[in-house]
Amino acid sequence: MHTRRIYFDFGPTSSTGDLLVDSTRRSQGSSRRISRNGIRWWRLSSMHGPHMVSLSSTRIQRASEMSIERDAMGCDEYKPLTKTGSNLTDQGGVGYTVVDSLDTMQIMGLDKEYQRARGWIANKMTFDRDANFNTFEITIRVLGGLLSSYHLSGGDSLFLQKAIDLADRILPAFDTLTGLPFPEINLKEREGVDDPRSPGLISTAEASTLQLELKYLSFLTDNDVYWGKAEKVMKVIKAATKSADSILVPIFMGASNGQFMISEIRLGSRADSYYEYLLKQYLQTNKSEGVYLNMYAETMKAIHARLVRKGVVKGHTYTSELLPERQQNGQVGWRVSPKQDHLVCFLGGSLMLGATTTGTKGPVSVPPDLIELSKEAQADWKLGEALIEACVDTYTSSATGLAPEIVHFWTEENKDLDSKTRDWYIKGGNRPGQNSYDARYILRPETIESLFIAYRLTGDVKYRNYGWNIFQAIQKYCRVESGGYASLLNVDNVKSIKMDKMETFFLSETLKYLYLLFSDADVLPLDKYVFNTEAHPLPIFNPSIRTGFS
Numbered sequence: 001m002h003t004r005r006i007y008f009d010f011g012p013t014s015s016t017g018d019l020l021v022d023s024t025r026r027s028q029g030s031s032r033r034i035s036r037n038g039i040r041w042w043r044l045s046s047m048h049g050p051h052m053v054s055l056s057s058t059r060i061q062r063a064s065e066m067s068i069e070r071d072a073m074g075c076d077e078y079k080p081l082t083k084t085g086s087n088l089t090d091q092g093g094v095g096y097t098v099v100d101s102l103d104t105m106q107i108m109g110l111d112k113e114y115q116r117a118r119g120w121i122a123n124k125m126t127f128d129r130d131a132n133f134n135t136f137e138i139t140i141r142v143l144g145g146l147l148s149s150y151h152l153s154g155g156d157s158l159f160l161q162k163a164i165d166l167a168d169r170i171l172p173a174f175d176t177l178t179g180l181p182f183p184e185i186n187l188k189e190r191e192g193v194d195d196p197r198s199p200g201l202i203s204t205a206e207a208s209t210l211q212l213e214l215k216y217l218s219f220l221t222d223n224d225v226y227w228g229k230a231e232k233v234m235k236v237i238k239a240a241t242k243s244a245d246s247i248l249v250p251i252f253m254g255a256s257n258g259q260f261m262i263s264e265i266r267l268g269s270r271a272d273s274y275y276e277y278l279l280k281q282y283l284q285t286n287k288s289e290g291v292y293l294n295m296y297a298e299t300m301k302a303i304h305a306r307l308v309r310k311g312v313v314k315g316h317t318y319t320s321e322l323l324p325e326r327q328q329n330g331q332v333g334w335r336v337s338p339k340q341d342h343l344v345c346f347l348g349g350s351l352m353l354g355a356t357t358t359g360t361k362g363p364v365s366v367p368p369d370l371i372e373l374s375k376e377a378q379a380d381w382k383l384g385e386a387l388i389e390a391c392v393d394t395y396t397s398s399a400t401g402l403a404p405e406i407v408h409f410w411t412e413e414n415k416d417l418d419s420k421t422r423d424w425y426i427k428g429g430n431r432p433g434q435n436s437y438d439a440r441y442i443l444r445p446e447t448i449e450s451l452f453i454a455y456r457l458t459g460d461v462k463y464r465n466y467g468w469n470i471f472q473a474i475q476k477y478c479r480v481e482s483g484g485y486a487s488l489l490n491v492d493n494v495k496s497i498k499m500d501k502m503e504t505f506f507l508s509e510t511l512k513y514l515y516l517l518f519s520d521a522d523v524l525p526l527d528k529y530v531f532n533t534e535a536h537p538l539p540i541f542n543p544s545i546r547t548g549f550s
Contacts, residue, residue, distance in 0.1 A: 067483025068097060074120055080484030081500040089131030094138070094187070095121065099145040101507035103536055106152045107524070108515060122158055127166050130188040135173045135181050136206035140273075140534040141504060143167060143213045148536035150220070160220060167217055167226055178258035179232035180207050201252045201261060207233050209273035211281055212532045216541070224545045231549055234281075237274075238295065247302040248322070249274065262332055266321035267307065268341030268406075273533040275299060276346055279354045280530045285543045293358055300354065300380055308383065309338060311409050311423030316393055317386035318409055318423075319344055338409040340424075342444050345391035345403075349450030351384030352457050353526065366521075367458035388454055390423070391447045392466045397422040398491040401473030403447060406438035426492060435489055442487040443478065443502065445509035445535065452517040456526055467517045474510075509535035 072078045072085020076093035079086065087093030098117050105114040143166050150159035166187075173181040173192040182192030183202050194200065211230040218227035236258040241247055250263040251270035267275060278299060282292035307319045322334040356364050359377020370378050394403040407424035410417060428436035448467055455463040478485045478498070485506055486498035512535050516523060529537040 067480075069116065070483070072097070074098060074124055077504065078484060078502045079500045080480040080482070080486050080502050081498060083482060088133065089129060091129045091131035092126075094127055094129060094133070094142060095125050096141055097504045097507070098125075099149075100141045100504040100534065102145055103148040103152055104507055104512045104515075106149060107512060107537075118156075118158070121162065125162065127162075127169055127187045130186065132184040132186050132193045134206075135170060135183055135185045135192075136203075136209055138166070138185070138187075139170060139210045139213050140532055140536075141508070143170070143217070144532040144534050144536040144538070145508070147213060147216055147220075148532075148538060151539055152537070163217060164221065167214065171225065171229060174229040174232070176255050178236050178255060179229070180236055180253055180255045180258060181210065181229075181233070182255065198252070200255055202255050203270035204237075204249055204251050204253055204260075205270050205273045207253060207274075208237060209277055209533055211277055212284055212530060212538055215281075215284065215543075216538050218545055219541050219543060222544065224547075227545050228547070231547055234291075235549060238291070241295075244302075247298050248306060250324075262324050264321055264323055265334065266339075266341070266344075267303070267319050267347060268321070268339075268343045272341075272343045272346060275303075276350055276533055279350060279358070280532075283357060284530045284538065284540055286540050287357075288543060289549075291549060296354065296358065297376065300351065301376070304379060304383065309336075309409065311390070312412055312414075312417060313410055313420045313423045314393070316390035316409075316423045317383065318390050319347065319387070320409075338411050339406060340409070341406050342391075342394070342403055343446055345387070345446035346449055348384045348386075348388035348391060349453030351380045351387070352450075353453050355381040355384065356457055366456075367460065384450075385454070388447070388450050388463075391450065393422070394424060395447065395466075395470055395473070397424075399494050400441070400477050400488065400491045400496070401469060402441040402477060402488060402491045403444070404438055404491045405440045405442065405444075408438075439490040439492060440487060440499070441478070441491045442499075443474070443485060443506035443510055445505055445513055448510060448513040448517065449531075449535070452513045453526070455517055456521055464517060467514060471514055505534060 067080060067083070068075075068078050068085070071083040074093065074095050075085025076087045076096035077085065078097055085097075088096070098120055102114065102117050102121075105117065143163055146159045146163040146166065150156060150163065153159065169187045169190050170185055172190045173185040175192060176182065180202050183195040183206055184193040185191070186193055211234065214226040214230040218224055237249070237253075240253075240258060240260055241249060246260070248265050249271065250260045250265055252261040252263040253259065254261055265271075278292055278296040282289060282296060287293070303319065306322070309318055309320045310316070311318065318338070318340045321337040321339050323337050325333050325335050327333045355373055355377040356368055359374040359380065360368075360372055362372075364372045368381070370381070373381060391403070394407055395401055398404065404426050406427070408427050409424045410420055426436055426439045428438060448470060451463045451467045454460070474485065477488055477494075477496070480486050480498070484502045487501055487503070488496050489499055490496040524537050528540055530540060531537050
């Protein structure tokens, strides 16, 4: 099959393989811009020498088309080692992988692959499944993907019709006493369903990471029902975070009373995208909803005060977790745990973006001069830079150059610190004959996402260098010869076996952010788009709906 390759000229490399590019230099005579539907795209047209890496359409096609279309077209998930697909329910799937990767194909100019995927959506996709789907996941991946593709296609009505159909089926999930959504939804019966593992509870992230998608759909359709459901959740959360000591929120809420339950406070799983969407909701509606600016500013201040810690070996900055403990007087206290999920690595880029969009009275330079930023924004910017360095270290200090799912940081309480070579360790990673959950690399995007944002805001080539090194490690350890990419069982073992799963976010986020990291700033510019938590770009808009909450 004939394929078109997209080449990225990174310039000369050092002896270590790092790229030595002047951040102010642009390739001469090597790039061309293409305008589609008023959106600017960028591509290098030819290969210019040995110091070139290509994120080629062949590789992307193998991951998103040749392997998936050959083995599992329309399936929710893909297993590259066994060349099979699987669905999330026994009643069939809804095309998670196809829809989640669709806008990546559009952005990269993979037109033939995109048209075949569109054909599947038009002719075979159905939401009429008598089965329970996770409300959060189907919103960020499928609804978000459809809405992004609608915009990037210049208004293809197929995607909007499918988005409305799906959203209308999701709406009953919000039919609770408080308006907090059920964690699952039966799409055919249009009925919200409790998670049997935690009845009556909804995770904070899952309740508060539906807003960008539903509000944009309201904007497109001029139907405020979607907006109202999304905003009601934020009203409940705001009411539950009135006091200063409640700004950092536990990871579970009670769907019936709208209160936070006694549970961990962290920026990782079950909480991460709550913090992410505070900023993005403010930006999405062109900074017109000040309530989200206030919530974001208060939350970042609390993160500085309560969660930020320093490594004791190399001095990297990280964010800790707070674990609830019942004290003798019956009150709940909080014990610091030096644990950080890979998921938290979104925060570095988010803080830098927030510093330049909320902490200044006007446009800022690239990179910003710190005097252009408020005192609070300067602190956020510096913390963002430091967190990115720590996240990158979890890649560069592992045996494979890939980061583990979870790390724990050494503290002064640990023994033999002089013998340690890195700030962090993998819990259970050295137990003979056993595999640690924490040691896995499942093709996650969060560090690359932060690198993309940091490069756009600074022009500092080191962020491209970091991304290039991660890309090389992915190619070396995760690529499957027969097609696709697989997760890795242990990042500290260069002979680690692969796991038979390619997460959909590898196509929707990891590859997309790698592509954008090496693209020009006018490709999906940060002042025109917000990316949902699954990396689906949605345009910033001036809202016509006013509810009074903002």
